[in-house]
Amino acid sequence: GAGVSQSPSNKVTEKGKDVELRCDPISGHTALYWYRQSLGQGLEFLIYFQGNSAPDKSGLPSDRFSAERTGGSVSTLTIQRTQQEDSAVYLCASSRDRTSNQPQHFGDGTRLSIL
Amino acid sequence: GESVGLHLPTLSVQEGDNSIINCAYSNSASDYFIWYKQESGKGPQFIIDIRSNMDKRQGQRVTVLLNKTVKHLSLQIAATQPGDSAVYFCAENIGTYKYIFGTGTRLKVLA
Numbered sequence: 001g002a003g004v005s006q007s008p009s010n011k012v013t014e015k016g017k018d019v020e021l022r023c024d025p026i027s028g029h030t031a032l033y034w035y036r037q038s039l040g041q042g043l044e045f046l047i048y049f050q051g052n053s054a055p056d057k058s059g060l061p062s063d064r065f066s067a068e069r070t071g072g073s074v075s076t077l078t079i080q081r082t083q084q085e086d087s088a089v090y091l092c093a094s095s096r097d098r099t100s101n102q103p104q105h106f107g108d109g110t111r112l113s114i115l
Numbered sequence: 116g117e118s119v120g121l122h123l124p125t126l127s128v129q130e131g132d133n134s135i136i137n138c139a140y141s142n143s144a145s146d147y148f149i150w151y152k153q154e155s156g157k158g159p160q161f162i163i164d165i166r167s168n169m170d171k172r173q174g175q176r177v178t179v180l181l182n183k184t185v186k187h188l189s190l191q192i193a194a195t196q197p198g199d200s201a202v203y204f205c206a207e208n209i210g211t212y213k214y215i216f217g218t219g220t221r222l223k224v225l226a
Contacts (some may be wrong), residue, residue, distance in 0.1 A: 033212075035216075040218065042215070042219070044216045045214075048212055050212065050215075091158055101146075101147045103207065104149075104214070105161065105163055106158035106159045107158050108157050
């Protein structure tokens with residue numbers, strides 16, 4: 001079946017602009033994660049959605065970052081008033097449910113460059 | 116595509132040799148571990164996982180070893196092939212849904 005799909009694959013924008021990144025998880029997966037990956041760094045947790053539960057937003061680095069998940073499927077990550085330090089690869093992952101011992105399946109990410 | 120982790124530790128192995136990639140994890144309470152492979156411009160790809168009640172698990176050409184005493188995880192790749200060239204990193208499960216990810220090791224396969 002189809003894997004996790006992210007769009008756009010690349011985004012270049014000017015400092016101060018808003019950007020919206022999209023993630024389509026694997027069909028039937030109730031858990032969805034957003035991560036940020038910078039050069040030479042491990043994956044940085046941003047936000048977690050599970051079904052209709054309130055999301056865990058504890059990893060969002062500032063109030064310029066927000067995310068939503070509509071209908072328990074597609075998710076969008078929005079970064080307002082982008083800064084150069086926001087440049088990174090933003091990865092989305094989904095897993096079957098919220099129980100532990102579930103591997104996450106990743107999309108290929110959105111490579112965000114802030115000029 | 117652009118590589119991630121340009122300053123990662125690198126392991127170079129000859130094609131056909133075995134590779135061993137190591138990972139020190141941080142939380143003694145972690146009970147589930149995953150190895151991922153990430154090729155340039157791609158997202159991480161699940162390779163193999165292991166639960167803390169096991170010491171060893173084998174897949175196709177890959178074996179994961181877990182040493183809970185020293186909080187060490189290793190990934191062994193048998194008969195390494197050019198297609199194995201990538202960044203490999205481990206992940207530990209620290210709760211019901213949160214993971215800690217290592218920074219990774221770059222594997223280069225020499226022809």
